[in-house]
Amino acid sequence: MRFKKDVLAILFLFVFAMIIRSWPQVKAGMWPIGYDTFNTYAPDLLKFDGHFLRWFFSANLLYFLLWPFYKFLAVNPYFVVKYAGPILYGLFGLSFFIFCRKYFKWSVLISFMAGLLFLVQLPTLRMSWDLFRNMLGLIFLFPALYLLENNGRLRNLILLMILSVLIILSNQLVAGLWFVVVFIWLLKNLIEKKYQNISEILIVVIPSLVIFFLSLRTPAVNDFGGHVIYKDESDIIYGYFEAYRHSLSYRDLASTIFGYFWLNFNFVLPLALYGWWILRKNLILSTLTIWLLIGTFSALIFGGYGLFFWSRWLLMLSLPFTIYTVVALIEIGRRISKLKIFQPKILSSLFKFVSVVVLIAYFGLFICYNFPFISTPSQEAKPPFKSEKYNSLLPPSMINNSVGFESIKEVEDCIAYLNVTPTNSVVLIDNRYRGMVLTNLDYSQRYVYTYPWSPKINQALIDELRTKNIGPIYMIWTSHESIPEFDRAFQSGQNSVYRDKTTYANYQEKIRQNQ
Numbered sequence: 402m403r404f405k406k407d408v409l410a411i412l413f414l415f416v417f418a419m420i421i422r423s424w425p426q427v428k429a430g431m432w433p434i435g436y437d438t439f440n441t442y443a444p445d446l447l448k449f450d451g452h453f454l455r456w457f458f459s460a461n462l463l464y465f466l467l468w469p470f471y472k473f474l475a476v477n478p479y480f481v482v483k484y485a486g487p488i489l490y491g492l493f494g495l496s497f498f499i500f501c502r503k504y505f506k507w508s509v510l511i512s513f514m515a516g517l518l519f520l521v522q523l524p525t526l527r528m529s530w531d532l533f534r535n536m537l538g539l540i541f542l543f544p545a546l547y548l549l550e551n552n553g554r555l556r557n558l559i560l561l562m563i564l565s566v567l568i569i570l571s572n573q574l575v576a577g578l579w580f581v582v583v584f585i586w587l588l589k590n591l592i593e594k595k596y597q598n599i600s601e602i603l604i605v606v607i608p609s610l611v612i613f614f615l616s617l618r619t620p621a622v623n624d625f626g627g628h629v630i631y632k633d634e635s636d637i638i639y640g641y642f643e644a645y646r647h648s649l650s651y652r653d654l655a656s657t658i659f660g661y662f663w664l665n666f667n668f669v670l671p672l673a674l675y676g677w678w679i680l681r682k683n684l685i686l687s688t689l690t691i692w693l694l695i696g697t698f699s700a701l702i703f704g705g706y707g708l709f710f711w712s713r714w715l716l717m718l719s720l721p722f723t724i725y726t727v728v729a730l731i732e733i734g735r736r737i738s739k740l741k742i743f744q745p746k747i748l749s750s751l752f753k754f755v756s757v758v759v760l761i762a763y764f765g766l767f768i769c770y771n772f773p774f775i776s777t778p779s780q781e782a783k784p785p786f787k788s789e790k791y792n793s794l795l796p797p798s799m800i801n802n803s804v805g806f807e808s809i810k811e812v813e814d815c816i817a818y819l820n821v822t823p824t825n826s827v828v829l830i831d832n833r834y835r836g837m838v839l840t841n842l843d844y845s846q847r848y849v850y851t852y853p854w855s856p857k858i859n860q861a862l863i864d865e866l867r868t869k870n871i872g873p874i875y876m877i878w879t880s881h882e883s884i885p886e887f888d889r890a891f892q893s894g895q896n897s898v899y900r901d902k903t904t905y906a907n908y909q910e911k912i913r914q915n916q
Contacts (some may be wrong), residue, residue, distance in 0.1 A: 407502070410513040414498055415491040418520050422490040422529050424775050425799035426483060429806060433483035435531030439802040440836035442533065446471050446478040447840050448625060460616040462570035463534050478840075482533075490529045493536050494520045500543035501724070504550075514760070515727045521767040523795075524665045524719040526774065530799050535713060538575030539720070541567040545579065546685055549586055552598070558605055565609040569616065574713055576613050577641065578692060580606075585688045628844045632852040632862055646705025655701050661791055662697065662715060668766060669726045676725025679732055690721040712794045730760070775799050780807065793854070803833040803854075814893035815877050816841045823908060825872035829862065831855055834877050848872075858884060863901070873908045874901035 425434055433439060446467060449456075456464050470481045497519050501512035519525055528536055545564040548557050569576045583606055590598045645654055666673070680686055696714025700707030708714060774786050775798075782797035804812050816838060819828055824846040830838055831854045838849060848871060852859050858878070866874055878884060880897040887899040 406509040410498065410509050410516075411495055414494045414513065414516045414520070417517070418491040418494040419487045421520060421526070421775065422487040426486060428776070428778070428800050429802070431479075432802060432806060432809060433479055433486070434799055434802055435482075435486070436796075436803050437531040438482045438486065438533065439479075439531075439804075440832060442467070442482045443478040444836050444839035446481060450626075457570065458612065458615045460570055460573050460576065461534070462567065463537055466537075485533065486529060489533055489536050489540075490520075492540050493525075493529070496540040496543045497720070497723075500547060501727075503544075504547045505724070507727075511727065511731065515723060517764060518727065518767070519719065519723045521764065521771060522665075522669070522719050522723065523771055523774065524716040526771060526799065527665075527795055528716050528719075530796060532713065532716070534572040535574060535717075538568050538572030539717070541571060542575055542579055546582065549583065549602070550685065552601060552605075558601055561602075562605045562608065565606050566612060569609045569613045573613075573616060574710060574717075576609075576616075578689065578717070580610070580613070581692045582685055582688050585684065589684055625839070625849075626845065628847065629839065629849045629851065632850060632859075641708060642706060643700075643709035644706055645700045645711075649705075651701075651705055654705065657790060657794075658698060658701060658711065658715075661712065661794055664785055664791065664795070665715065666718065666722060668770070669722050672729040673722040673725040675732070676727070676729035677721075679728050680725065686721055686724065690718070690725075693718045693721070730763075773798070779805060803836060808894070808896055809837070811893040811896040812837050812877065813841060815891060815896050815898045818891040818898050819847075819875055819877075822847070822875055823873060827866055827871050827874045827904070829859075829866065829874055829876040831859070838877075867901070867903055870904065870907055873905040875899065876901075 433443070442463070445464065449464075449468065467478075467481050467485055470476045471478050494516050498512050498516040501507050501515045502509070505512075507515070541564050545561060545568060548561040548564065552558055552561060565579065568579050583602065587599055587602060590596075590602075649657070663670075677687075677690065693714050695702070696708045697711055697718065698707075700711055773783065777783075777786075777798050777800065779796065779798040779801035785791075786795065787797040788795075800806070812834060819826075819838075820841075820843050822828075826847045828838065828842065828844070828847055828849045830849065830851050832851055833854050835851045838844075838851075842849065850862065850866065852862060858876075863874065875890070876884070876887065876899045878897060878899055880889075880892050880895050883889075884899050886902050888902060888905075889897050890900040891898040
């Protein structure tokens with residue numbers, strides 16, 4: 402009977418997660434939603450150069466799962482990533498449910514409610530939008546955390562070794578989180594002089610540790626024949642740290658981090674604090690929470706220097722915060738039920754009824770609050786999701802991708818124009834156009850320079866390319882702006898191709914000389 406209840410809960414959660422994630426995907430039409438999905442996953446599948454070892458050691462297990470559908474079933478890579486999102490979200494919810502059941506030994510009902518709460522929260526929905534590698538790593542992390550504390554059998558140790566490797570191959574951020582947990586767990590066992598446990602776990606994690614350090618030094622998934630050059634403006638230090646102070650003042654950084662933290666956790670924070678106090682002695686959960694908080698706020702703690710991708714550490718806080726919230730709700734209900742006023746049977750039944758109503762209302766709060774984020778087209782989005790302050794971190798709606806669905810045809814027209822530009826031309830784009838350019842532009846005779854999205858023209862990069870004088874410089878940019886020293890060579894609606902006057906004049910001079 403218990404197994405049947407588990408199966409029913411698993412099926413319902415999987416279908417529920419699939420519906421949530423499919424809703425914006427269906428409303429988006431034929432194209433996938435997301436940023437990384439559109440700009441990284443699809444073009445890397447389409448332009449894969451056959452270097453499987455590079456895929457393996459660059460922590461891109463996701464591609465091994467997606468590539469067969471594209472290669473052997475001849476599915477459009479955009480369709481592959483489009484339908485992978487709902488499936489991954491379903492598996493994400495299941496992994497969390499099973500973790501609650503196995504690790505905390507909660508009942509099916511409580512674990513099920515925890516799974517529902519997990520799936521309707523804003524940070525979890527944001528992860529599902531395009532952070533597939535992040536989700537995949539967490540799907541493997543949950544059972545690994547359970548096996549770390551239940552490693553007494555050889556089978557469990559073998560499974561733990563496999564899961565550890567899969568975590569590292571999935572995502573470097575989740576890998577870092579995993580190694581922190583393992584380190585603290587080993588330290589605890591060292592203090593308690595449990596040397597056998599230490600030796601067994603070390604043997605288990607060493608292979609994944611080797612792969613982890615190799616992944617930090619492995620180049621990008623595809624090199625595109627050397628014709629695509631990434632110009633990253635972020636100031637990464639030693640692979641895992643970034644100098645945020647070079648792009649934001651400390652005051653602006655603090656305002657952004659605290660504001661984004663509150664936007665994501667305003668409804669769970671009070672209960673999560675109470676739940677943390679109840680579970681404060683749980684080593685693994687406390688380690689997860691502390692490290693994720695450090696990742697989120699380290700740039701403020703260390704004066705503008707911190708762990709890179711602070712916003713992704715913040716999103717993963719939904720894992721422990723959901724657990725703390727559920728524990729707090731359980732404890733509050735337990736304490737109220739012990740009050741003498743609920744001893745009579747009729748009052749006790751009334752209390753249970755009211756508790757169910759309150760719990761449903763609590764879930765309803767999340768659903769009502771986040772429903773516009775799932776269902777409203779990006780152009781119609783309203784605050785708090787539409788925000789100049791946070792939209793570089795959180796899309797105004799899940800029905801959105803890097804260029805905007807309303808602009809896809811226009812960008813395709815611009816790329817068609819670029820395909821007939823002279824050989825050795827330089828195409829300069831920011832990352833919002835990267836996916837469409839890499840999948841539609843014939844760059845074998847051209848060079849693509851791509852840099853992080855910015856509302857401003859990258860003048861320093863333009864000056865650098867003029868100095869190199871590789872060929873005429875073209876740039877995709879919005880039509881409502883004029884660019885100094887550039888001509889508008891082609892326009893399609895709100896997007897245009899601009900041509901640099903200086904390098905185009907140099908190109909024409911070379912043509913005249915050759916004649």
